[in-house]
Amino acid sequence: MAKAPGFDILVSTLIRYFSEDQLSPPSLDEVSEKAKSLAPILGFSGNIDQVVNEALPGIQVRMGIGHSLVDDAADHDPDWTTKREIDLTYTTNYSKFLREEGWNSTVVGNLEIVTEKILGLLQDPQGEGQWSRRGLVIGHVQSGKTANYLGLVARAADAGYKFIVIVAGIHNNLRRQTQERVDEGFVGRSSDPQNKELVGVGLYPGHPQPVALTTLLQDFKKDDASKMRSSLTDWRKPVVVVIKKNVSTLSQIKTWLRDFNLSVGQDKIADAPMLFIDDEADNASVNTNKEDVDPTKTNKLIREILDLFTKNSYVGYTATPFANIFINPDSYGDKKTLEDLFPRDFIYCLDAPTTYFGAEKIFLDEPNGEKHLREILDAGDILPLKQNKNTNISELPGSLKEAFLTFILARAIRNIRGQSHKHCSMLVNVSRLVALQKTVRVLLNDYLKLVREAIRANYALPGERGLKNKYMRKIHDIFNEEYSDVEEEWSDVVQQLDAAVGSVRLFVVNSSKSDEALDYASYEKKGEALTAVAIGGLSLSRGLTVEGLTVSYMYRNTQMYDTLLQMGRWFGYRPGYEDLCRVYLSPESIGWYQHIANATEELRDRVKQMRQYGKTPKDFGLLVQSHPDALLVTALNKMRHAEQRTLQISYDGMLRETFVLSNDNSMHESNRTTFAELYRTLSAPEFASRRFEKAHDKRDCRVWRAVEADVVDEFLEQFKWHAHHATHKDLVRRYLNRIRDRFPVWDVAFMTIKDRGVPLEINDFKMVAQERSAGRRDANHLMQSDHGPGFFVTGKQRVAGTRDERVGLTKEEIEVAKELADKEKRKNGATDLDFRDVTVRGRPLLMLHLIDLYDKRDGSEERPEELLVNAPAIGVSFPVTGDFDQIDYVLNKVMLDQLKSDFLELPDADEDFDDY
Structure with a gap:
């Protein structure tokens, strides 16, 4: 059918308009309305629906210029x-x-x-x-x-x-x-x-x-x-x-x-x-x-x-x-x-296209996280996180078997969707040791044989007869649990299971020691698609593209930011099968990924802020070098033979929170008393004029503005931080005194929400806890190593909610933050980083929280397990200035050894590890 005059120019104009001038994908109605308004200007009088259909692919997939x-x-x-x-x-x-x-x-x-x-x-x-x-x-x-x-x-x-x-x-x-x-x-x-x-x-x-x-x-x-x-x-x-x-x-x-x-x-x-x-x-x-x-x-x-x-x-x-x-x-x-x-x-x-399946979507977008993330809770005894050349395994965790069956289902569904000619892969990253990788392959291959035989003997049987086999029943149950919301029906999927399981190939991927190359191109030359399970370590952790990656299973023990992010090979583009993708991680790894996703997005935003303030790349280098997370990011394993190292730390533009919560209630009782003492101090007549009543704020948070730094410092000294945060307690207090001349006063906010549960009553103030889920619960780990009581970690390693840092800002200050966000074309308006800008609040902020902590991992429970009630936690937010005032911190060998033993994989020089 011939196109009406002006068709192509109207399509290209729509794509350009919505690609350059809009922050988020427009609705179909918005595209239609814009097309109708542009049509007479551009001389088009044909079918608007055809124009919209032609333009939509170019509008929905967009990429900023960075x-x-x-x-x-x-x-x-x-x-x-x-x-x-x-x-x-x-x-x-x-x-x-x-x-x-x-x-x-x-x-x-x-x-x-x-x-x-x-x-x-x-x-x-x-x-x-x-x-x-x-x-x-x-x-x-x-x-x-x-x-x-x-x-x-x-x-x-x-x-x-x-x-x-x-x-x-x-x-x-x-x-x-x-x-x-x-x-x-x-x-x-x-x-x-x-x-x-x-x-x-x-x-x-x-x-x-x-x-x-x-x-x-x-x-x-x-x-x-x-x-x-x-x-x-x-x-x-x-x-x-x-x-x-x-x-x-x-x-x-x-x-x-x-x-x-x-x-x-x-x-x-x-x-x-x-x-x-x-x-x-x-x-x-x-x-x-x-x-x-x-x-x-x-x-x-x-x-x-x-x-x-x-x-x-x-x-x-x-x-x-x-x-x-x-x-x-x-x-x-x-x-x-x-x-x-x-x-x-x-x-x-660089900006990623809107179709990018990345850390922000998986770990910071809660609905997406619930859809794609699965916690590994059963691997600890079978696959120890701390491994050496004497480590042996004789069975696979049940969660790995489930992930494998999920992968077979995903391959079958993709076949139904017409993607049988596309590669489909699963990643298994549970060890850096070549010997253990090969053992996992043997065990997984044995399981594959059992599953393949069960499917071939039962997939064609009518009705419930095939489900009498335990493997078929398990696959059916996983389909109902994982893919009940897909358009494909079980009756269609079961018919594809034999082809799916028959196409699976297992590979060990560890650079030159691999016995078979993961070569997608060779299959493409034969006109075939590869259905691969890639089992490996560092070769899978940096740079190597795993084509058509659909299911990932990673059980590793590191907190190094660059290592963790690079291990995320599940990031990328998943056209036509993003809904099928699943990522299996330990609760601790999920928490660290959430933390890292926040930190890296914040760093990217800081580049924009530095540009506003006329800073240079050298200033950005200074920011990263002095970032407090450098204690984990940098050279813990680059300096394993060092006696000590002096780090330069800055909290410029940073929020530090006590997201590790003790399981010792006496510590929380002491901190609740410390909260009450600070509240009574601020209720004295001398602070009456600094009490901030924010009529347009729906919450009943109590905020005092321009409180002397001495008051905040005394509170930070009295507040009991878990041993995990002991280093940051010292650094935060020292940084407070470092910037005292520039920031002699703070804002202090007692965070609360609408009445529910049992509030903590402090004088006339009813402080209500914020609900948080536990990202990790470890009641015994630290107790065994004499570092303090057991602990829980909040989900996303966060205490404050999104945009909590606007608390205590005037309408005028919030408008300044919105202007900053508009200038940088932020998709969702002003963020906490904008509220932190020195041109907005102009002072550091101390936030006091109460946390009700729940274990929400078992969705079948009507009421999740209550781990902590009214547990005090704090957040310390420092303004963004770009000046990076620094303090020295001496990291000695004792601290290094403690951090290494608790968190990091540090292979010895003579181990049979891959690719170091």
């Missing part, structure tokens, strides 16, 4: 890309390739905009003189960072960058995966020595193939590269290498380039501008004693390679901004070593 923090004082013109003509052959072909691979057109268009902006932050390769640029791009785990840096590589090659190095982590399988993507998206020819066919962009007529010095099977080799020297002397084509972050490989490249310079009689390469892409830039590589992946040597070699070019740009990519390039400049002997790769010129935060 935001940056730039050192404006540097001598640099960010608009150089628009001031000369650039032939965009590589860029155009790459965009075309992505669209043909099924990428949404709007997302591809935004990718082009973003990569042009990042290229503008680099230097013009045709610029005169010597120069070097250093930058960092912060993305999300499994969100398309590789696509972004390949887009940047294509643009850089179009602009005139001639030598391009891509460092793809420290694992062989990740390097191979990246090489394959470079072949398809940039080179245009497979580098498989057995099959050098045209692929990807190479299928487009006239694609100018770059020179590739690495292959699918082989990292950089100096001798092989030397044979191609004659083809490099005139640099007519870009040259690209894809390597591991490995000392020997980097040494070979450095030596080869140095020899190349000598052969043409120059000290530095002057006619080949160089771009160095450092994927997983935070992994340089920590947690290792191996000399070949030593972080200091690796860093030094990268700098020396860059220095061989008169014109060079370094761009690090990471999803974990709590990275050692920021945090750890003084944990090695040569402080300048790490500082030289610091992103001094720019930091660019």
Whole structure:
């Protein structure tokens, strides 16, 4: 059917309007109304419904252009890309390739905009003189960072960058995966020595193939590269290498380039501008004693390679901004070593498309969390969290068996949905030890055989007859529990079970020690889809893409932010099957992921705030380096042989809460008394004028404004913090005194909600508890190690509710916060970070809470188990200033050993662990 005049322009206008000017996906009615209002302006008089249907895919899947923090004082013109003509052959072909691979057109268009902006932050390769640029791009785990840096590589090659190095982590399988993507998206020819066919962009007529010095099977080799020297002397084509972050490989490249310079009689390469892409830039590589992946040597070699070019740009990519390039400049002997790769010129935060299935959706969106998260409660005795080479297991936890059956169901449902030609995977990450990974594979394979036999013997039986088999009954029960809300009926699903279970293949994935490669591409070449269960450790924890990941089972023991986030391979894009995805974690891991999701989102927001205040990337580095969570993030396992370390801590713009609650009621009784004493102090006549009555606030919180810091400090001293928070108690009080000159007074809020339950009566005030669920309950763990009484951890490791920090603000102050949020186009209005801004409240805030803690893990109970009643907890919120006043904190060996023994995986040098 022919389109009416103005059809295409109306569709594109709608997509552009809702992509650029709206914060959240519009409703169908909103799109229709906008189409009706634009139609006469654009001369369209046809069917509006057809226009809306055409525009919806481009509207519903959107991707922002991100935001940056730039050192404006540097001598640099960010608009150089628009001031000369650039032939965009590589860029155009790459965009075309992505669209043909099924990428949404709007997302591809935004990718082009973003990569042009990042290229503008680099230097013009045709610029005169010597120069070097250093930058960092912060993305999300499994969100398309590789696509972004390949887009940047294509643009850089179009602009005139001639030598391009891509460092793809420290694992062989990740390097191979990246090489394959470079072949398809940039080179245009497979580098498989057995099959050098045209692929990807190479299928487009006239694609100018770059020179590739690495292959699918082989990292950089100096001798092989030397044979191609004659083809490099005139640099007519870009040259690209894809390597591991490995000392020997980097040494070979450095030596080869140095020899190349000598052969043409120059000290530095002057006619080949160089771009160095450092994927997983935070992994340089920590947690290792191996000399070949030593972080200091690796860093030094990268700098020396860059220095061989008169014109060079370094761009690090990471999803974990709590990275050692920021945090750890003084944990090695040569402080300048790490500082030289610091992103001094720019930091660019990427936005994820609206279809991204990420940490925020899983861990911070409560309905989504309930849908997708499952707690592992039965694995402790079977799979100990602390493992060594003598650890043995002889059975699988029931939760892992259930996760496996859920995976088979998900494969069957996806087949019904027409996705039988799409890969479908399950991740099992329960040990870093290769021997244990292989044992899990054997046990899971035995279980697979039993399930396969049961399905084949019973799936075709009519009605209830097939369900007499215990395995079939279990699968049926799991379907009703997990997928009762899907459109597919059990009668249809059961018919697909045989095909689903028959297609399952088990893989152990641990870099070079793997006995079989997890090679999705080989199945694609045969026109087949792979149904894979990937069992592994660190190789699954950083960089490696597990295609079609549907069910994840992770039972690991670490609190390192970058490690935990990178373990989240379940993040990504799940078109047509997001509702089937399940993530199995321990309650403690769920709590830490929720905490980390909050912390990392806050860091990304701080980049925006720093831009408002005219700060530089150096200030962001200072923020991360001095973040109080650095006690866990940084070098606990980078300094395991150290006697002590002095950290610089800042609480600028931070909220610290006592989310660990003792199971000792005498501690809570003491703290309730301390609450009452503070209330009586503030009820004295001298504070009467500071009592804040907020008539428009529906809650009955009691707030005093401009209370002297001495009063707050005395309260913090008297309040009993659980041993888990002892370090932060000391730091918070010291920071209070550090900033006393600037913030001599505080706001103090007694948080309460509408009457329910049994309130705590303090004089005339009825303080009602806020309900929280327990993210972890551990009544004996700390008691056994003499660190204090047992404890519970609140869900999400939070005490305050969302936007609690607006308490005690005037209408005018709330308006200022809303203006800040509007300026940054926050989707859901002003956040606690906005309320914390120094231009809003202008003072620190002490919040006092009562918590009723429940164990809500068993949804079948009418009333969840009550763990604690009226348990006092506090939150201390410091204003966002950007000045980062710091205090010293000496972390000694005793504290290190305590933290390590309780929380962290620290393999010894002689263990059979993978990929360190």
